[in-house]
Amino acid sequence: MTISRRISRQVSVGNVRIGGDAPISIQSMLNVKTVDVDGCLKQIERLCDVGCDLIRLAVPDEDSAVAFGKIAKRCGLPLIADVHYSYKLAHLALDNGAKKLRMNPGNMPDLTQIKPLAQHMADLSVPVRVGVNGGSLDPKFAGMPQDRALVESALECANAFESAGFHDIVIAIKHSDPLVNISANRMLAASCNYPLHIGVTEAGTLRSGLIKSAIGVSALLSEGIGDTVRVSLAADVTEEVLAAKRILCTLGLRKGAEVVACPTCARTEIDVAGLANEIELLTAKVDVPLKISVLGCPLNGIGEGKHSDIGVAGGKEISVLLEDGNIMGTVRNSELMDRLKALIAKKCAE
Numbered sequence: 001m002t003i004s005r006r007i008s009r010q011v012s013v014g015n016v017r018i019g020g021d022a023p024i025s026i027q028s029m030l031n032v033k034t035v036d037v038d039g040c041l042k043q044i045e046r047l048c049d050v051g052c053d054l055i056r057l058a059v060p061d062e063d064s065a066v067a068f069g070k071i072a073k074r075c076g077l078p079l080i081a082d083v084h085y086s087y088k089l090a091h092l093a094l095d096n097g098a099k100k101l102r103m104n105p106g107n108m109p110d111l112t113q114i115k116p117l118a119q120h121m122a123d124l125s126v127p128v129r130v131g132v133n134g135g136s137l138d139p140k141f142a143g144m145p146q147d148r149a150l151v152e153s154a155l156e157c158a159n160a161f162e163s164a165g166f167h168d169i170v171i172a173i174k175h176s177d178p179l180v181n182i183s184a185n186r187m188l189a190a191s192c193n194y195p196l197h198i199g200v201t202e203a204g205t206l207r208s209g210l211i212k213s214a215i216g217v218s219a220l221l222s223e224g225i226g227d228t229v230r231v232s233l234a235a236d237v238t239e240e241v242l243a244a245k246r247i248l249c250t251l252g253l254r255k256g257a258e259v260v261a262c263p264t265c266a267r268t269e270i271d272v273a274g275l276a277n278e279i280e281l282l283t284a285k286v287d288v289p290l291k292i293s294v295l296g297c298p299l300n301g302i303g304e305g306k307h308s309d310i311g312v313a314g315g316k317e318i319s320v321l322l323e324d325g326n327i328m329g330t331v332r333n334s335e336l337m338d339r340l341k342a343l344i345a346k347k348c349a350e
């Protein structure tokens with residue numbers, strides 16, 4: 001079963017397209033200080049290693065805008081500048097290489113400043129992300145149901161740029177309640193043709209945040225809504241990207257590796273979780289369908305491996321390896337990871 005995606009306009013963030021027929025992009029946000037140029041570059045490298053498409057950095061002051069420029073020059077990915085409360089900083093971020101601005105006119109009350117900013121963005125072909133989070137909703141919308149209030153507020157933000165003749169807009173509505181999030185984004189999707197950035201805001205820790213995000217994001221994606229995704233987690237930034245990729249792959253919206261692992265039991269002979277986690281990281285950037293099963297014993301491992309491209313059925317010192325459902329032979333556990341790496345590389349090259 002395939003999902004048919006909502007038809008939306010397309011914008012370009014550097015060499016990454018959002019909306020239209022572009023693949024749904026995965027984004028994350030750095031959580032080190034932007035003035036820490038080396039720290040940011042290290043985090044960006046880690047995000048690239050797991051397949052992040054777009055990275056956002058906060059630009060809270062002029063020093064950060066200057067640092068943003070240094071980072072942008074040394075970074076291979078298009079960077080998004082997150083700016084609030086200051087048009088001056090928005091212009092500075094553009095001058096320092098921002099390929100997209102995230103800002104909300106609601107935080108920047110002098111709307112006469114929108115037109116020159118929109119002109120600056122148009123000159124550089126840089127789009128804007130506007131929208132609203134549940135926690136920062138303008139009080140004037142307080143009387144409305146929350147989902148409707150979020151939509152009205154987001155469309156008002158977009159309208160501020162439309163009035164300046166600027167249409168390279170991505171809209172984001174986010175709420176920490178996945179059900180409000182779903183309802184609001186459904187309404188928004190039906191109300192405009194702008195590309196939508198989706199995610200559940202303030203989702204929480206790795207455990208609860210993943211569950212909330214999976215609910216709030218997957219429901220929308222399964223209806224064809226969403227052109228770029230961030231899974232916001234209070235966890236290591238790479239977890240956001242790994243989670244987003246897994247959601248997209250599970251829904252058939254991206255191709256990638258799927259690691260199947262057994263829950264383990266008294267028969268388990270190998271470190272199933274450790275091996276499965278290692279393989280997940282190793283295959284994070286794989287962009288072809290590849291099913292790898294890691295099972296803790298030969299009892300079920302060989303059977304499960306028959307449905308996978310690559311399978312491991314763990315044994316005490318020696319494990320069974322399977323390829324395309326057939327037993328390839330056995331391998332010492334000390335050599336297991338190296339053999340798996342070679343097999344994965346072979347499969348990806350086929």
Ligand code: SF4
Nearest residue numbers: 262264265296297300
């Ligand atoms: S595959 Fe083997 S080790 Fe894993 S849960 Fe099943 S019986 Fe236990």
